[in-house]
Amino acid sequence: MIHADTAMLGARILIVDDQQANVSLLEEMLSQAGYTNVSSTLDPLAVSALHRRHDYDLILLDLHMPAMDGFQVIEALKTNERDAWLxxxxxxxxxxxxxxxxxxxxxxxxxxxxxxLEVLTRIRNMLEVRLLYRRMQDHNAVLDAMVRERTAELRESEARYRSLTELASDWYWEQDEDGVFTKVSGPVLEMLGIRVDGAGEPADSTAASGWDETERSALQSAIEARQPFLDFIFSRVNPDGSRQRFRVSGEPMFGRACQFLGYRGIGVEISRDTEGTC
Incomplete structure (x- = not known):
């Protein structure tokens, strides 16, 4: 309570009135009530610029003034985008x-x-709301900063993860929800004949031949079921009779609304046997 009273009595207050007698009366009244940060101006044209510079917690505004009345001052204050609560x-x-x-x-x-009594009560009530509003803004700013920091950490972590997977495997890959390879690193194109923009289809008919269809079918079933797979082994026989074996791991990716986004994973060639070659 002491902290709240201290914050309230130290609130930045601006008095706006073209009559010095009225300004002096309000200044004396606020000073007697314990308010310590009170300023004033007789010029309504200066209010908007003063508020931008000092960010007042309360503006006591006379409506009847020459050159610029209080209603025009309010309209000018609305141009301050930082202050949605006048x-x-x-x-x-x-x-x-x-x-x-x-x-x-x-x-x-x-x-x-x-x-x-009425003036002091209304001033106190407005300052209570104003200070609560400021605390809410500060709290939201802290949350926004935490979200930005966490997002940066996640992006950095993902970059490290991808870097490590590239070092630990022959290739890293990502597919979208339609099965199109959207990201490929490493010699996967040469090893598998994959076309990055072709939904994982082989680049030509030669690359498509030689695969163990039972293994490929099992892998495709896991993908269609949105299941992760670890160290899945599949192989193919090349036209020269050599056999290649690959180990692939992958996991499905989902968005915040649990919508399926695709797959990502790593792969490595684990052996190349020469069968039937001279």
Missing amino acids: PVLVITAQPGHKLRALQAGARDFVSKPFDL
Whole structure:
């Protein structure tokens, strides 16, 4: 409670009135109530720039002023994109202006002539809301920073993961939800004849021959079932009679809404046997 009172009494308050007598009265009243950070201006044209510079917690604004009335000041304050919650408490002697001021964006009003207790109560109530709003903004800013930091960490972790998988395997690959290879690193094109933009189809009919169809069918079944697979072994016989064996691991990728995004994995050639060659 002491901390809250200290923050409130130290809140930045601006008094805007073209009559010095009114300004002096409000300054004295706020000083007697313990407020320590009160400033004022007789020039309504300067209010918007002052608020941008000092970011006031409360603006006590007289509506009836020459050159620029209080309603025009409120409109000018709305151009400050950093402040979606205008901390304006209007001061008026005309009852008909109260509703118009609230509709324009003011948060509350005080009637002239001043009632000391009413003015101090409305100021305190507005400052309580204003400080709560600021704490909410600060909390949201902290959360946003944490999200950005966590996102950066995840991206860095993914980059390290991909780097390590490339070092630990002959290739790294990713497929989209339609089976199209979207990312391929390493000699996978030469080893498997895969076309990156061709949904995993072989680049030519020669590359398609020689695969063990039972193994390929089992692998395809795992992919269609959205299942991960670890160290899956499959092989092919090349036209020269040599046999190649590969070990592949993969896992499905899902978005935040649990939608299937595709697969990613690693692969390595584990042996090449020469059978039937001279």
